[in-house]
Amino acid sequence: MGLDTVELIMAFEDKFNVQISDADAGKVSTVSDVIEWLCAKLNIDSEQSELKDTLFSKVNTAFFDLGFITESLEWKTKLKEVLPKEEVEKHWNNIEYLITYKLPKLNKSDLGILEKKRSFLGMTIFDSKSPFLDNDVERFIDCIGALNYKRLIDFSSLSDVFEVKIAVIGITMEHSGVDIDEIFLTSTFTGDLGMD
DSSP: OOOOHHHHHHHHHHTTOOOHHHHHHOOOBBHHHHHHHHHHHHOOOOOOOHHHHHHHHHHHHHHTTTTTTTSOOOOBBBBBHHSTTTTTTHHHHHHHHHTTTTOOOGGGGGTTTEEEEETTTTEEEOOOOOOOOSHHHHHHHHHHHHHHHHHHOOOGGGOOOOHHHHHHHHHHHHHOOOOEEEEOOBBBBBTSSSOO
16 A cells, blocks of 8 residues: 555544554445445445535536426436536526535537647557536536535534535545546445545
């Protein structure tokens, strides 16, 4: 286990007020593994989340108020299906203003900007990220929660899996330097997130 991973484990211990043994630390390799371990350790098993529902309601209201939708959003609705294609960045800023929480950054491809090409060993490589707007509403809510976990969560009274999940993702983002849209439940710390 490298220094990055040790520091991340220490951050989890500090925020969640738990001790993670070396044996347990060796068993967790993905973001999901940490969430499951913490939920078991803290006796949290509720999938119902008032916080998640509140964030969904705020996003739904903002989309309705901005005229993007006439009926309620569905969890699996893709953002690109409801967000107007013109002036995406302006609309994104308006959503952020209305919900009062930080949103994930849009990627260049969301804004219609062509990605850079570069050559390496005779091959053309594109510096590209998947458009964030390809995500669905549920992933959007997860990212908002993770980006704002410090404002949203009281660690002394964690009550559901969603709260643990967004805290773990947010802490992982802070310690790995990886953008929120590139952290998934299946992401491995050493492989996918490049932590040593």
